[in-house]
Amino acid sequence: MADVETVASGTRLVFAPDAVLRFARGRMLIHTASAGQSPFVTDQPMLIGWLAQFAQPSDAETALARLPAESRALAARALAYLRQSGALREAGIDADVDDADLHARSREQLTALTQGVYELGCDVAGFGPHAEQALRLRGGIGLESRLQALRAAVADLRGELAMARGPYLESQLQALGVDAHSRELNLHIGCGPYLLPGWVNIDIHPAPLATNVLWGLPFAADSARHVFLSHLLEHLFYPNDVHPFLVDVRRVLAPGGIVRIVVPDIAQCIDAYQRDDAEFFAARREHWGTGDGQTTRLEDFLAYAGAGPDPAWLFQAHKFGYDFATLQRALQRAGFVDIERSSFNGSRHPALQVDANSEVAGADHGGQHYSLFVEARKPGGAA
Ligand SMILES: C[S@@+](CC[C@H](N)C(=O)[O-])C[C@H]1O[C@@H](n2cnc3c(N)ncnc32)[C@H](O)[C@@H]1O
16 A cells, blocks of 8 residues: 555546445445446544545545544545545646547547437336335345436536536637627638638537537527528427527527528428439538448438438437428527528528538539528518
């Protein structure tokens, strides 16, 4: 074991996210879900209460100084063991950490977690009410309390990230010269790599303004003149996410402001399917490089229309498809007026003749674009 000096180095320590604390017959056991080492066990009430402070990052030296002198050696040995086993880790910013690498590994964890939660739901559905009993018999704790613990861990993490949103967005907006007094903005939402000069180009990281638009648009009410969404809407859940998002788009638009929306034209796909138009689908697959060459028209069409996306694909997956009537209804429900069908680059508003900026919006088959082009106006202002 490390000696007192090794531990009391001014390092801030915190419990690892997978540290598990158990209490049994007056003893406390601490271990991690991932480490193979035997748990740390203590029956010293002094240590039990004292260690709890490492739920938040604490400086080891200061923490030790809080103890009576005769208890410090024991506490330092406990800290050394817990560090070695991985139950206590160093908190704070490590200059050597490669953020991109860490981010890639976190994405892998999230993919596994998203799939795992879905599969857990399926397992529980298979057991029905027997899951509660079966788990209680095995470990003394039933399903409900374990699910509550998982939910609390997720809520905790989301809460911490929610607190980081404000400063994260604020610094980006400052760099873009946008503040609460900005007006007449042009917002390009879901820009991907296709940036429009003079517009605020918004997408998830990396983007000039990196955000999840479902957090709410970080602009004042009535601050935008135009909003352009090219192939974004089909990536959001309809109507649960689409409705509040479109309401938010209306909020940030000034009265009379225009939203231009480009989405896959699902009616066109249905027509091609009914006509048995193999060429339409072959050209589409060639354009997007999707399928394995054997994909049926129905597979192609349903994936395009958003059927059965893998939850772990997050924003990459199509989650819904639109024809004009459906998009019109969604816009009406969000409070837009003058909803009209447009054509490729055919906006009546010169500032919105920007479709050619997007490769997907520009894709066509025999001169007919695969996309549906729609514009709508926020009530008020000049029509
Ligand atoms: C198919 S791409 C379209 C890119 C570009 N607008 C174009 O027309 O080619 C969809 C884009 O929407 C972005 N997106 C999807 N959901 C989003 C969300 N909730 N917040 C921010 N961006 C999102 C994706 O990251 C992706 O870049």
